[in-house]
Amino acid sequence: MAASITADELTAYFALRAAGDRLQRAVAEQLREHGLTEVQFSILARLRDAGEVRMSDLARVLVTSKSGLTYQAAQLEGRGLLARRGSDADERSVLIRLEPAGVALLEQVLPGHVALVRALMLDRLSAGELRAIASGLGKVADG
Amino acid sequence: MAASITADELTAYFALRAAGDRLQRAVAEQLREHGLTEVQFSILARLRDAGEVRMSDLARVLVTSKSGLTYQAAQLEGRGLLARRGSDADERSVLIRLEPAGVALLEQVLPGHVALVRALMLDRLSAGELRAIASGLGKVADG
DNA sequence: TATTGTTATACTCTATAACTATA
DNA sequence: TATAGTTATAGAGTATAACAATA
Numbered sequence: 001m002a003a004s005i006t007a008d009e010l011t012a013y014f015a016l017r018a019a020g021d022r023l024q025r026a027v028a029e030q031l032r033e034h035g036l037t038e039v040q041f042s043i044l045a046r047l048r049d050a051g052e053v054r055m056s057d058l059a060r061v062l063v064t065s066k067s068g069l070t071y072q073a074a075q076l077e078g079r080g081l082l083a084r085r086g087s088d089a090d091e092r093s094v095l096i097r098l099e100p101a102g103v104a105l106l107e108q109v110l111p112g113h114v115a116l117v118r119a120l121m122l123d124r125l126s127a128g129e130l131r132a133i134a135s136g137l138g139k140v141a142d143g
Numbered sequence: 144m145a146a147s148i149t150a151d152e153l154t155a156y157f158a159l160r161a162a163g164d165r166l167q168r169a170v171a172e173q174l175r176e177h178g179l180t181e182v183q184f185s186i187l188a189r190l191r192d193a194g195e196v197r198m199s200d201l202a203r204v205l206v207t208s209k210s211g212l213t214y215q216a217a218q219l220e221g222r223g224l225l226a227r228r229g230s231d232a233d234e235r236s237v238l239i240r241l242e243p244a245g246v247a248l249l250e251q252v253l254p255g256h257v258a259l260v261r262a263l264m265l266d267r268l269s270a271g272e273l274r275a276i277a278s279g280l281g282k283v284a285d286g
Numbered sequence: 287t288a289t290t291g292t293t294a295t296a297c298t299c300t301a302t303a304a305c306t307a308t309a
Numbered sequence: 310t311a312t313a314g315t316t317a318t319a320g321a322g323t324a325t326a327a328c329a330a331t332a
Binding site: 004005008009011012013014015016017018019020021022023024025063114117118120121122124125126128129130131132133134135136137138139140141143 | 264
């Protein structure tokens with residue numbers, strides 16, 4: 001690499017990138033079998049947890065552009081997975097929520113998703129490693 | 144989520160995804176200031192470590208399609224960052240290696256890259272967390 | 287016959303900017 | 310004036326398939 005970085009640090013950094021890449025690749029491939037991209041899955045999963053959400057708020061959470069979310073929401077709406085409706089409180093806002101078909105698709109996807117994450121990641125970690133990853137990477141994620 | 148997964152496991156999984164995302168986003172933004180995408184950076188970094196590499200081998204390592212690598216190599220060659228030449232041993236093969244400008248660009252990029260990784264990740268981890276992440280995620284990356 | 291690499295092509299996605307409507 | 314969302318548009322990147330050359 002360069003500059004001042006120890007061998008241990010480099011190993012940890014590479015391990016994080018490689019593990020993240022591998023997991024992401026495997027998840028993306030599995031989702032594709034259900035006709036979903038990662039972005040679309042994250043939208044649906046978010047709506048499942050949050051119920052009804054404003055477009056703008058969702059775009060902020062997912063760190064994407066407004067137009068990008070409009071595009072994806074239109075795709076998912078066209079497939080009947082979610083619905084859009086105007087807000088009563090603020091007529092500029094659009095609220096989106098899962099349709100039954102969206103809920104059903106998630107129910108269909110999630111068991112395999114969990115199984116994949118378990119096989120690829122969780123089952124390979126000791127209890128101590130699991131805790132260290134949760135706390136350490138939690139700090140990285142927050143900042 | 145769904146199925147059988149403990150709260151600790153879920154936390155660790157989310158932490159890994161979130162930390163990986165955050166790091167990737169920040170790195171991509173920094174690289175863009177140097178006119179590089181992550182894919183292009185990974186190609187250059189690989190060539191820096193490996194010297195001269197066959198197109199096919201590099202495509203395999205980077206887990207991308209042959210045509211995708213041809214496209215990126217053409218971009219980088221057009222900017223004078225790498226050079227292609229036919230192999231003597233196998234006339235079907237094309238070998239690529241860094242040009243001086245490619246080496247120079249990496250020299251320019253790496254210090255900031257290391258500093259970013261340090262600030263975002265390494266400096267936030269205890270020695271124990273660093274070891275656990277290296278060993279645990281190493282197992283995840285390998286498989 | 288299999289492999290290497292390129293090319294042609296079509297497609298997905300993303301972001302920027304302009305625009306409308308509402309606050 | 311600022312914010313919410315859409316639309317138009319253009320650009321980058323990716324993969325598939327067909328192809329030419331070599332093994």
